[in-house]
Amino acid sequence: DGSVSPMELRTLADWTVRPRLMTVAGISQVVVMGGEVKQFQILVSGDKLQRKGISLEDLKHALSELSENTTGGFIDLDGKEFLIRPLARAETIEELEQSPIGLHLGRPVLVKDVAQVRVGPKLKRGEASVNAKHSVVMTVQKQPGADTVELTRQVDALLADLQKALPPGAKLEGDLFKQARFIEASIANVEEALRDGAIMVAVILFLFLVNVRTTAITLTAIPLSILISAIVFKLLGLGINTMTLGGLAVAIGELVDDAIVDVENVYRRLRENKAAGSPKSVLRVVYEASSEVRNSIVFSTVIVVLVFLPLFALGGIEGRLFAPLGAAYIISLVASLAVSLTVTPALCSYLLGGQKALARHEDGAVVRKLKAWDRELLARSIRRPNALLGGCAVALVISLALLPFMGRSFLPEFNEGTATIGVAASPGISLAASDALGARIEQAMLSVPEVKSTIRRTGRAELDEHAEGVHWSEVDVDFKEGGRPRREVLHDLRERVEAAGDVAVNIGQPISHRLDHLLSGVRAQIAVKVSGPELSELRRLGAQVEDAMKGVPGVVDLALEPLVLIPQLKIAVDREEAARLAVRPGALAQDLEMALNGETVGSVLERQRRHDIFMRLDDVSRADPDAIAATVVKTMPTGRLVTVGDLAQVYKGTGPNMVNREAMQRRIVVSANAHGRDLGRLVDELRA
Numbered sequence: 265d266g267s268v269s270p271m272e273l274r275t276l277a278d279w280t281v282r283p284r285l286m287t288v289a290g291i292s293q294v295v296v297m298g299g300e301v302k303q304f305q306i307l308v309s310g311d312k313l314q315r316k317g318i319s320l321e322d323l324k325h326a327l328s329e330l331s332e333n334t335t336g337g338f339i340d341l342d343g344k345e346f347l348i349r350p351l352a353r354a355e356t357i358e359e360l361e362q363s364p365i366g367l368h369l370g371r372p373v374l375v376k377d378v379a380q381v382r383v384g385p386k387l388k389r390g391e392a393s394v395n396a397k398h399s400v401v402m403t404v405q406k407q408p409g410a411d412t413v414e415l416t417r418q419v420d421a422l423l424a425d426l427q428k429a430l431p432p433g434a435k436l437e438g439d440l441f442k443q444a445r446f447i448e449a450s451i452a453n454v455e456e457a458l459r460d461g462a463i464m465v466a467v468i469l470f471l472f473l474v475n476v477r478t479t480a481i482t483l484t485a486i487p488l489s490i491l492i493s494a495i496v497f498k499l500l501g502l503g504i505n506t507m508t509l510g511g512l513a514v515a516i517g518e519l520v521d522d523a524i525v526d527v528e529n530v531y532r533r534l535r536e537n538k539a540a541g542s543p544k545s546v547l548r549v550v551y552e553a554s555s556e557v558r559n560s561i562v563f564s565t566v567i568v569v570l571v572f573l574p575l576f577a578l579g580g581i582e583g584r585l586f587a588p589l590g591a592a593y594i595i596s597l598v599a600s601l602a603v604s605l606t607v608t609p610a611l612c613s614y615l616l617g618g619q620k621a622l623a624r625h626e627d628g629a630v631v632r633k634l635k636a637w638d639r640e641l642l643a644r645s646i647r648r649p650n651a652l653l654g655g656c657a658v659a660l661v662i663s664l665a666l667l668p669f670m671g672r673s674f675l676p677e678f679n680e681g682t683a684t685i686g687v688a689a690s691p692g693i694s695l696a697a698s699d700a701l702g703a704r705i706e707q708a709m710l711s712v713p714e715v716k717s718t719i720r721r722t723g724r725a726e727l728d729e730h731a732e733g734v735h736w737s738e739v740d741v742d743f744k745e746g747g748r749p750r751r752e753v754l755h756d757l758r759e760r761v762e763a764a765g766d767v768a769v770n771i772g773q774p775i776s777h778r779l780d781h782l783l784s785g786v787r788a789q790i791a792v793k794v795s796g797p798e799l800s801e802l803r804r805l806g807a808q809v810e811d812a813m814k815g816v817p818g819v820v821d822l823a824l825e826p827l828v829l830i831p832q833l834k835i836a837v838d839r840e841e842a843a844r845l846a847v848r849p850g851a852l853a854q855d856l857e858m859a860l861n862g863e864t865v866g867s868v869l870e871r872q873r874r875h876d877i878f879m880r881l882d883d884v885s886r887a888d889p890d891a892i893a894a895t896v897v898k899t900m901p902t903g904r905l906v907t908v909g910d911l912a913q914v915y916k917g918t919g920p921n922m923v924n925r926e927a928m929q930r931r932i933v934v935s936a937n938a939h940g941r942d943l944g945r946l947v948d949e950l951r952a
Contacts, residue, residue: 267433270398271385274299276434277400279873281426285402288418290410297725298392299400300385303878304360304868308859310885310895312378316368319899319906320855323378324863326365327879330354330375331866355868357381360877380882387862389734390723391699394437396706401719411503416444440719441740443774446680447505454509461516462486469520474628478527481611485523485603486516492599493592502588511592518568518597522561522604529553530612547613554609565601569594581782671942679750683741684777685709686770686787687761688823691921692830695734698722701765702737708760709739714747715757733921735826740774751939758820768823772937785926788821788935789943790950795929799920803827806932813934813950818941825933829918833889837912845906847898852911855897860886889914 268276278301282294308323336348354360361376375381392401406415423438430436465486470479490512494504502508533553537543575590576583645652687705689698702722709718718741723734732738747753754771761769770788772780777787784791792813794805810824835856837849857863862880869875885891893909900906908914924931938946 268431269300270298270400271300271302272431273400273434274301275873276430277402280429281402281423281436284422284426285404285419288415288422290407290415290418291404292407293405293727295403295405295725295727297390297401297403297721297728298398300388301726302875303384303386304357304381304875305384306360306375306379306381306865306877306879307882308379308879308885309882310891314894314896314905314907316366316373316378317899317905318366318368318373318378318896320859320895320897321851322366322899323879324855324858327375327865330360330363331868331877353869354866354877355870357383360868379879386726386876386878388695388723390721390725390728390732391695391702392722392725393699393703393706393718393720394440395717396703396710396720399437401721403725412447413444416442440717441682441742441774446682446775449681450506450678451504451509454506454513457513458509458516461513465517465520469524471628471630473528474631475531477615478531481527481608481615482520482523484607484611485520485600488603488607489519489596489599492602493596496595496599497592500591502591505588507585507588508592511589512596514589515593515596515600519600522565522601523608525557525561526554526604526608527612529557530609531616534612534616546616550609550613550616554605554612558605561601561604565597568597581779672944673938673942678773678776680773680775681743682774683743683754683757684772684774684787685739685741685757685761686772687737687739688768688770688826689735689737690766691733691735691826691828693735695723698734698737701767702739705737705761705764705767706739708764709741709757712753712756712760714743714753716742716744718742768821768826770821770823770935770937786933786935788823789938790819790936790947792934792950793926793931794934795926795931797930799827799923799930802930802932806934809934813936816946816949818938818946819936819950820939821935821937823935825924825935826921827924827932828921830921832917832919833892833914834917834919835892835908835912835914842911845898845900845911847906847911852897856895856908859895860892889916 274296277296277299282296285291285294306327313319313323331352331354333353334350336350339346339348354363360381361374363375364372365375365378366373391398393399394401404419406412420438423436427436466479466483469482470476473479473482493512496502497504497508530550530553533549533556534546537549572590572594575586578586687702689701693701699722702720706718706720709715718739720737720739722737724732741757743753748756758769758771761767772787772789780789781787792809794802794809796802796805806824806827810822813819813822837852839849842849842852858879859881862878864876865879866877867874868877880886881895885895893907893912893914895908896905897908897911898906924933
């Protein structure tokens with residue numbers, strides 16, 4: 265609500281919330297973004313350095329010894345062992361200011377004589393917001409194999425406990441993007457399919473068998489097969505997920521096949537045995553009837569299992585996706601075979617051996633009607649075998665001829681309930697301008713009725729492995745239930761984001777985006793990569809590819825990777841002059857990096873919290889080329905001060921904003937998504 269400063273929020277996130285989250289088993293990393301990281305900053309004045317005759321080289325060496333505790337080993341005193349601890353770590357701004365860094369005219373020069381020491385925010389390369397309001401966003405990454413749903417419950421419980429310890433005005437908002445929601449929704453969908461499938465199987469069985477006992481015996485194969493499958497899953501380390509449940513859903517109708525064959529034959533043999541003059545015992549009849557069909561049941565199951573075995577030969581992502589489905593299908597099918605060979609005959613002996621169970625039985629109306637149709641169809645087929653076989657051959661040829669015209673894609677479109685929207689502004693834009701643009705884009709998204717919440721990350725966080733520029737923003741959008749069809753909502757989002765500013769938009773879903781990234785290294789369904797040594801030629805060819813893809817039906821989110829020239833301030837070292845003045849070019853470059861970009865030279869401890877001591881030139885000393893050129897880099901034995909301008913030329917120029925490589929070559933990417941068309945046919949058209 266504004267009563268807690270961005271620095272206090274970030275400190276709470278870094279030193280209160282994040283350590284508690286990292287203690288939860290299953291969490292591998294917590295990436296914190298946004299707010300202001302607290303630093304003790306030493307902002308050095310180049311003008312004061314020059315007046316005190318202190319060079320960057322001397323300053324760097326002095327500041328590296330600014331704040332440090334060491335050990336002095338042990339000493340025995342009065343029969344006791346004492347640990348020796350030299351304590352020289354600074355704890356306050358005043359202690360930092362009073363630290364000596366050199367001599368001038370025989371008098372000590374202190375840090376405060378050449379620099380301003382203050383507590384300030386760490387230089388940011390990223391911003392974060394929630395629902396268009398600046399926030400500290402914490403992204404929780406789980407360890408491989410951890411249960412996402414259970415882990416989410418633990419995190420929610422921890423956040424509820426942590427909220428009590430936070431100061432007024434600080435709120436932990438945990439009901440934002442959660443992968444557990446998609447997992448729970450997808451599993452619920454498959455469970456619903458399993459339930460509906462079992463009900464339909466039960467209805468069909470009763471319509472065909474018209475016998476409560478035979479139907480009940482047959483249906484026991486479903487729960488028992490699933491139970492055995494669950495036990496085998498546990499032993500093999502397979503989890504309950506959409507793919508394993510999907511395998512069970514596919515197999516649900518076949519789980520009763522073996523039992524039906526066994527029950528029908530046993531029932532028939534028991535009725536024949538009842539009508540015989542000298543009937544055998546029920547157990548003997550059941551055994552013989554089951555033995556008659558045992559080979560057929562086993563062989564048919566083995567054949568079906570063999571059909572699914574090639575799934576396990578798939579590699580890469582497709583193997584990881586579909587192998588669990590095939591395993592679940594095969595395990596459940598083998599389990600149903602085991603049930604049909606053991607439990608089914610036993611139930612038949614108990615439930616079908618009585619006189620009442622073997623009362624006169626006639627086919628139901630459905631079966632009688634189907635048999636009549638079947639007799640008529642068989643009669644016509646047998647009378648015209650050539651016409652029938654010819655028609656089948658023609659149908660086969662037509663179906664094969666249609667294959668090349670069918671759509672192709674890696675996975676069908678699925679609804680994750682969220683969207684991940686990447687927005688790229690022009691390279692060279694400042695973080696502040698990119699943040700303001702991102703806020704406008706969030707407000708445009710929130711104006712869509714179906715949007716529930718947004719989480720925006722602009723640039724990159726300190727611990728983030730994705731090295732994005734400040735021109736890049738990624739927004740996670742969570743949707744309300746109901747509303748318009750998803751395709752209409754995404755189209756509306758795309759139009760509103762594009763109208764909010766001059767940006768390139770890429771709309772996808774979290775899991776889909778990551779699959780695309782795994783397949784091509786690009787967060788898009790389609791990626792055209794151009795490789796070569798010359799950046800200017802790459803940009804020219806990339807623009808040609810982009811122009812060729814424009815206007816192709818189905819292509820959306822078309823974007824050329826922003827490999828452009830941006831303004832640069834270059835410091836070109838004169839190697840001959842550097843050699844004359846005994847200055848090593850590499851050492852000079854490192855000193856300038858420390859002075860202009862900054863460097864952590866120590867740390868200050870506040871109870872359990874560690875804050876960096878950061879040093880660099882102040883804004884005035886690095887504001888323009890002349891100020892940088894006047895920076896002292898070395899003091900000669902004669903007392904002469906050597907400046908950057910004596911050793912290098914400082915001038916304005918241009919250079920690439922980034923250089924991406926793949927397979928040891930420079931490359932540029934044109935990316936796009938497919939909308940309203942299958943991916944395979946669209947890619948073929950783009951290739952042409």
